[in-house]
Amino acid sequence: MIEIFQYEFMQRAFIAAVLVSVACGIVGTYVVIKRIVFISGGISHAAFGGIGLGYFLGINPILAAIPFSLISALGIGAINQRVKVSEDTAIGILWSLGMALGIIFVNLTPGYVPDLFSYLFGSILTVPISDLYIMLVLDLIIIGTVFLFQREFLALSFDEEFSKVVGMPSELIYMLLLCLVALSVVVLIKVVGVILVIALLTIPAAISKQYTSNIRKLMALSVIIGGLLTSAGLWLSYVFNLASGATIVLVLTFAFGISYYLRD
Amino acid sequence: MTLNAVEMKNISLKFNEQSILHDINLKIEEKDFMAIIGPNGGGKSTLLKIILGLLTPDTGEVKVFGREPKKARDLMGYLPQSVSFDHDFPINVFDTVLSGIYHGLFKGYSENDRKAVINALKDVEMEKFKDRQISRLSGGQIQRVFIARAIVREPKLLLMDEPMASIDPEMQNSFYQLLSKLKDKMAIVLVSHDVGAVSIHVDKIACLNQRLFYHGPVEDAKEGLEEVYNCPIDLISHGIPHRVLKEH
Numbered sequence: 001m002i003e004i005f006q007y008e009f010m011q012r013a014f015i016a017a018v019l020v021s022v023a024c025g026i027v028g029t030y031v032v033i034k035r036i037v038f039i040s041g042g043i044s045h046a047a048f049g050g051i052g053l054g055y056f057l058g059i060n061p062i063l064a065a066i067p068f069s070l071i072s073a074l075g076i077g078a079i080n081q082r083v084k085v086s087e088d089t090a091i092g093i094l095w096s097l098g099m100a101l102g103i104i105f106v107n108l109t110p111g112y113v114p115d116l117f118s119y120l121f122g123s124i125l126t127v128p129i130s131d132l133y134i135m136l137v138l139d140l141i142i143i144g145t146v147f148l149f150q151r152e153f154l155a156l157s158f159d160e161e162f163s164k165v166v167g168m169p170s171e172l173i174y175m176l177l178l179c180l181v182a183l184s185v186v187v188l189i190k191v192v193g194v195i196l197v198i199a200l201l202t203i204p205a206a207i208s209k210q211y212t213s214n215i216r217k218l219m220a221l222s223v224i225i226g227g228l229l230t231s232a233g234l235w236l237s238y239v240f241n242l243a244s245g246a247t248i249v250l251v252l253t254f255a256f257g258i259s260y261y262l263r264d
Numbered sequence: 265m266t267l268n269a270v271e272m273k274n275i276s277l278k279f280n281e282q283s284i285l286h287d288i289n290l291k292i293e294e295k296d297f298m299a300i301i302g303p304n305g306g307g308k309s310t311l312l313k314i315i316l317g318l319l320t321p322d323t324g325e326v327k328v329f330g331r332e333p334k335k336a337r338d339l340m341g342y343l344p345q346s347v348s349f350d351h352d353f354p355i356n357v358f359d360t361v362l363s364g365i366y367h368g369l370f371k372g373y374s375e376n377d378r379k380a381v382i383n384a385l386k387d388v389e390m391e392k393f394k395d396r397q398i399s400r401l402s403g404g405q406i407q408r409v410f411i412a413r414a415i416v417r418e419p420k421l422l423l424m425d426e427p428m429a430s431i432d433p434e435m436q437n438s439f440y441q442l443l444s445k446l447k448d449k450m451a452i453v454l455v456s457h458d459v460g461a462v463s464i465h466v467d468k469i470a471c472l473n474q475r476l477f478y479h480g481p482v483e484d485a486k487e488g489l490e491e492v493y494n495c496p497i498d499l500i501s502h503g504i505p506h507r508v509l510k511e512h
Contacts, residue, residue: 033353148370155363158355159347162413165316166366167337213397215354 004238009125013244016127017230019135020191020200023184025223026146028205029215030177034157037202039076039178042091044185044197046072046098051119051194052105061119062131062186066138069182072098077175122193122245124234135187142180142187153177154215191230192245200226203252207259229255266294267330269421269451270315275324277310284310285321288476292421297447298479299454299462301489302472308455309345311472312423315453316342329420341419343410345426345455351399357409358394361385364413384412387442389435404432411439415446422446425455428462440465459489 004010031040050068054061072094079090106113118126146153152173155163164170181201188197204226205218212218233248240247270292277285285307292298300308313319314326317333328336341364361381362373385391388408398406407430414422431439443452443465456462463469463482469489470479477491478484 033350035350151363151366151372152369154355154359155366158349158353158360158363159344161318161344162342162347162363164318165337165340165342166364167368168366169369209352209354213352213354213356213399218354 004235010238012127012129012132013124013234014231015132016124016135016191017234018227019132019139020188021204021223021225021227021230022139023135023142023187024200024204024226025208025221026142026219027180027184028201028226029208029219029222030153030157031181031201032205032209033215033218034177036178036181037198038088039091040181040185040201041198042076042095043069043073043178043182044188044194044201045095047182047185047189048119048194049098049101049105051116051189052102052109055109055113055116056105060130060134062134062190065186065189066183068098069185070179073178073182074175077171077178081171118193119189120193120195121243122189122191122196122248124191124230124244124248125238127190131190135190138183138187142183145176145180149173149176192248196245196249199249199252200230203256204229207256210259210263225255268292268327269294269296269329270453271325271327272314273325275314275321275326277307277314277319277321283474285314286475288324288472290470290476290479292451292453294420294451295447296451296453296468297443297466298452298468298470299456299466300470300472301456301459301462304457306473308457308472309425312342312425312453312455315421315423316340336421338417339420341414341417341422341450343414343422343424343427345429347410349398352397353399355398356394357385357390357396357398357401360398360409361412361416364416380416380418381412384416385409387415388412389438402432403430404435407431408435411442418449420450422450422452423455424453426457427454428456428458 031037047065047069050065051061053068054064057064076090076094079085080087106116115123115126152163152168155168156170156173156177160170184201185197188200192200204222207225208218208221212221229251230248233251234244236242236251237244237247268291270290272288272290275285275288288311300311302308310319314321315328315333317337326333329339358381361384362377365373365377365380382391385394388411390405390408390412393401393405398409401409411427414424427439428436446452454462454466466482468480469482469485471477471485471489
């Protein structure tokens with residue numbers, strides 16, 4: 001097993017796995033306890049519009065995905081609060097709009113579009129160093145924001161109405177939480193792709209939630225479990241020569257099944 | 265002159281073209297202990313939410329201690345009728361009660377806040393459960409925790425929506441004792457559909473069924489109640505609690 005660490009691309013892949021597990025453990029905890037899994041799925045698919053825009057403009061698709069997924073997160077939140085459209089309808093619309101825009105942008109891009117598939121299904125083995133730096137910065141932003149707003153995020157997740165009553169600016173805090181989801185989607189895209197992002201945002205936290213009832217321990221455990229399972233998936237995909245993103249998701253799902261069985 | 269806790273003028277609210285509240289004028293004084301009673305669907309919870317600024321009326325004006333409701337939230341404590349939270353939400357009793365205190369963004373909790381939480385938990389006899397995860401409590405215990413959350417920052421106006429709904433019978437007496445201890449410090453408003461049970465404890469009653477039929481001292485409430493419920497009622501202000509529904 002040691003020899004795989006001799007390859008530089010494998011070293012980078014494992015660093016990516018660690019960076020990913022920080023985002024999915026911390027933000028995934030809120031995604032699971034606030035029950036915004038479907039919203040997060042919408043944001044991650046809408047982010048594909050940003051990937052397409054990046055190709056079209058000739059800039060790094062990951063960088064283009066940052067403003068795009070932030071705007072779609074704010075859009076879902078704003079529609080939810082201001083317009084009389086049910087939340088899941090709003091998500092459905094933005095979900096497909098983002099994907100459609102991405103496809104149109106790719107259509108409009110002259111010539112062949114390389115590694116488009118890696119953004120759809122992930123490609124942890126080809127993460128360039130520059131993307132690792134982007135992921136690191138986004139991770140630090142996520143940690144800092146959660147540290148500053150942990151009281152508000154917890155109160156909002158537990159009882160949104162009551163958080164308003166005690167005087168929290170709950171609507172703004174909710175928007176901020178959706179922005180964190182958007183940033184973690186960007187962190188995760190390179191590893192599992194927009195289509196599979198939601199697995200990493202939910203499964204590690206869902207496993208950990210069965211073993212602790214303290215939110216800080218829940219976050220820490222989710223980070224550790226996410227890191228271990230992503231690395232295990234990465235290793236298996238190397239050994240059996242399988243698609244890395246899909247293998248990671250299979251490992252996560254299998255682990256969830258086992259943990260659920262063990263708990264009862 | 266002292267400020268009234270709540271002043272409502274000509275409040276009306278419709279929801280999907282259906283009138284929920286119609287032309288409500290209500291005054292709650294600084295140390296009032298009032299029960300808002302009326303049938304289900306009569307708009308009682310809606311009225312509380314308007315006072316809290318969670319709902320905005322279509323017409324009329326609300327002032328809470330002379331301010332807009334949203335700007336008076338630091339003076340209000342609230343017990344919702346029900347809280348829908350995740351069955352295994354990762355929070356314990358202590359942190360749940362602590363969430364009843366809020367000083368603003370970037371402002372953490374002090375040692376005094378933690379003491380206030382312990383005192384509130386003592387008031388509802390839940391101190392020994394302070395580290396217990398909230399989902400591992402009974403319905404009555406959870407209700408007591410939420411009562412502690414409502415009173416922890418010593419509000420000037422305490423709004424409680426059906427507080428007796430899930431309290432265990434043996435807790436009812438100590439609950440009313442707690443309220444009689446608190447009523448010198450704050451205005452208390454209870455929402456209930458159980459007229460008799462509540463009328464022996466409170467000082468004032470407001471009868472609400474879309475319109476406000478009566479509000480004033482308990483002793484004079486009989487007529488208003490009959491209008492609200494459309495049936496004759498023996499209102500006993502001292503003695504055994506009577507239930508409206510038993511009259512049918």
